[in-house]
Amino acid sequence: MRLRSFQRGLRIGAIAFAILTYLILIGLPTRLGVVAMPVLALLTALIFWVALRGGKSKQALAYRAPAPLLLTGATAGLVAGLLTAALIAGFARLLAAGVNVQPYLDKIVPMNIAALYGVMPGAVVTGDLPAWSWLWQAILLTLAGIVGVLLVLSERALRQRTWSTGGTLRWLTILLPFILLTFVIWLGNPDVTLGGNNRGTLRLLAAMAAIGSALFALRAARPGREQRVLALLLLLGLAYLPFTLDQFQNSVMGIVFIFVMMGLGLNIVVGFAGLLDLGYVAFFAIGAYVYAFLSAPFASPAFSALLTSLGIPADGPLISFWAAIPITMLTAGLGGVLLGIPVLRLRGDYLAIVTLGFGEIIRLFMLNMSDLTNGPRGLLNVAPPYLFGYSLGNPRDIFILALLGAGVIAFAAYRLDGSRLGRAWIAMREDEDVAQATGVNLVQTKLLAFAIGALFAGLAGQLYAARQTNIFPDNFTLFVSVDTLSLVIVGGMGSIPGVVLGALALKGLPEVLRGIDEYRIVTFAALLVVMMIVRPEGILPSTRRRRELHDIGGPASESAALEPALPSDYRTLDGGKP
Amino acid sequence: MLVLDQIHTYYDRIHALKGVSLTVERGEIVTLIGSNGAGKTTTLRTISGLLKPRAGNILLEGAPIDELPAHEITRLGISQSPEGRRIFARLTVEENLEMGAFARSDKAGIRQDMARVLELFPRLRERLHQRGGTLSGGEQQMLAMGRALMSRPRLLLLDEPSMGLAPLLVEQIFQIIRNINEQGVTILLVEQNAHVALSIAHRAYVMETGAIVLAGPAADVLASPQVREAYLGG
Ligand SMILES: Nc1ncnc2c1ncn2[C@@H]1O[C@H](COP(=O)(O)OP(=O)(O)OP(=O)(O)O)[C@@H](O)[C@H]1O
Ligand SMILES: [Mg+2]
Secondary structure, eight states: OHHHHHHHHHHHHHHHHHHHHHHHHTTHHHHHGGGHHHHHHHHHHHHHHHHHTOSSOHHHHHTOOHHHHHHHHHHHHHHHHHHHHHHHHHHHHHHHTTOOOTTTSTTOOHHHHHHHHTSOHHHHHHTOOOTTHHHHHHHHHHHHHHHHHHHHHHHHHHHHHOGGGOOHHHHHHHHHHHHHHHHHHHHTSTTOOTTGGGHHHHHHHHHHHHHHHHHHHHHHSOTTHHHHHHHHHHHHHHHHHHHHSOHHHHHHHHHHHHHHHHHHHHIIIIIITOOOOSOTHHHHHHHHHHHHHHHOGGGOHHHHHHHHHTTOOOSSOSSOHHHHHHHHHHHHHHHHHHHHTTTTTOOHHHHHHHHHHHHHHHHHHHHHOHHHHOGGGOBOOOOOOEETTEEOOSHHHHHHHHHHHHHHHHHHHHHHHTSHHHHHHHHHHHOHHHHHHTTOOHHHHHHHHHHHHHHHHHHHHHHHHHHHSSBOGGGGSHHHHHHHHHHHHHHOTTOHHHHHHHHIIIIIHHHHTGGGHHHHHHHHHHHHHHHHHHOTTOSSOOHHHHHHHHOTTOSOOGGGGTOOOOOGGGGGGGSSOO | OEEEEEEEEEETTEEEEEEEEEEEOTTOEEEEEEOTTSSHHHHHHHHTTSSOOSEEEEEETTEEOTTSOHHHHHHTTEEEEOTTOOOOTTSBHHHHHHHHTTTOOOHHHHHHHHHHHHHHOHHHHHTTTSBGGGSOHHHHHHHHHHHHHTTOOSEEEEEOTTTTOOHHHHHHHHHHHHHHHHTTOEEEEEESOHHHHHHHOSEEEEEETTEEEEEEEHHHHHHOHHHHHHHSOO
């Protein structure tokens, strides 16, 4: 038993080492600066946590005793720590010896190694490194292994005791967003030097973590008054974010929340109704272009000519941003119905292919209808929103608007989820025939899913156009659909808070990691694969999904479906006593 | 109550029902038996509107229903427990039952029927919050029947309720079917298990390759040499 725990530790340590090597080689330390080593250690702890908890089954969590677990964790940490320390020291030696490794390993620059040692790059070149620093790195990563064990143990404790009995961890979860918010605000103080050049990045990261942890805090709170009070406090705290973040940070958050709006809409189509729509970008594009036509008619040759011939001046916005909202949404919704009608009878992969085609058709239409859309040159000078004569076009205002938009859509989605229509969607997703036989009008239910999803994408598209002010067909490629679908899946299909987390993870984090841009796609692809294995239901799944994928709620398993393997007390069946 | 008059149903070019006529009177249990592939399931799916007949009429209380979409037929009081149960595997037992009452809006009535169904199937009460897919085969069958009852049907279509169940359980399920019938629900029962089906039914139809080949009171059909040979092993 002890030997097996040890071997498991070796294996997990080696895996962690491989991941760390990859992260170092793609230049993550440079990006993180002073906090490189702590962040790597934190990441390692998370890797250990995932590896130690042992797959997805509840049993794996429940049946491993603390002592062998600790042995495994400590071994893994020690292995990863020593190997990584050796690797870093090795690179440092090479660099100090004047070996030019760049042709082979393009990110092993002195800066990268310096970040790991917490010294200036010059020190690496001269070989003037703290002597015992490798030990510090090894210890830090060993500690990460132990933290991983603690995470597994506390997760287990939480599951067994359930949230309602309270506990320190529950309160920590509830307090975490406030701690992070305070940290964000504190980092905004110009006198603070933490993070050096990367202070802004650190701040953005903390802001995103604050939003993400707020969602977990809400889940940890007891339903009822505690949850309501917490929600109010969190809302107040988060509402302060746009006012404390700088332009760049706000602009990243703006795009993240535009994608939250998109994700919430697609979540209705895919998560609630189970219709795999890969052409979702079409409605985003429709929203953006319709708003562009309305606010900058002069940019479109055909449209401005038409207006002029009707005697309507085309040299300024036709209507305000606010008045345009119903028009863009309804147009996009109509697009949703138009897409829905031909695909009513399609399911699964066929549906995916046809909708994918629809998305591309809209883009090609925008690209080739030059008279109307100005083709690849795009529509320029789209108007920002105005309120009482003030422009709301700067990143902070766009972030606020996106927050509001996402809030409204989230509320609508939440109401829909519990509604009659929501139940019809679920039934349809499960079994179309039976749903119909229980009285669900399939045509209407499907079209409503497409239309409502499209409405929300249209609103997101309008806000996007107002944010960009110039829009081009290239803004609306298939990748927008794919990104949106990914964030829905990563967050947890069908889960509303999951969408927010998914958007933060897939749209926000890459912005933070701009420095490792070229490796972004690979890194995220790998993350996605790992996630789908460890947590197929998403980061923050809806309770129903979790039930679907983890067999929670009953001892019987799938295979029981056909066997009448019934317990002996079965005779109570006909209502009589045994 | 229900009349099928010369019904022809196709799967594309496959002629599955070749002029099926049958009637079900109010309060009856009528059983439809026949070998595999005879068209029994097709008949039920045609009645409930999931398949559209290419020719012939279906009348419910004298009014034609063959043109109506399935969800409207449900609202007229026909409900079915489909072949292979097909419960919503990822919904809980309770949600499955609620889904059965989807077409209704009378909350009090639904609650009442929920209680009635749980009384009929006490096993389900213990498992209200378990998801459907984790139920045993027998429990799933009860759930499928319970779900069908939740729409408070006038006519209940049952497609092989005994499929895959142990003999003891088969007997109990049929007892429940009789109970349901006594509570005033008319039943059209499709079964492979001809012997038991004929023993609880009032009347019976025998189907072969898409057509009715024999009809009559259940006792007569049970006694007919043709049926004894083909379905009851001599
Ligand atoms: N979806 C389908 N597409 C094509 N043919 C079908 C389809 N469903 C059923 N059939 C055919 O129609 C005929 C009748 O099938 P049906 O399912 O009604 O038989 P059944 O009497 O219910 O049989 P069983 O007792 O085995 O359930 C069969 O020949 C079958 O192959
Ligand atoms: Mg059948």
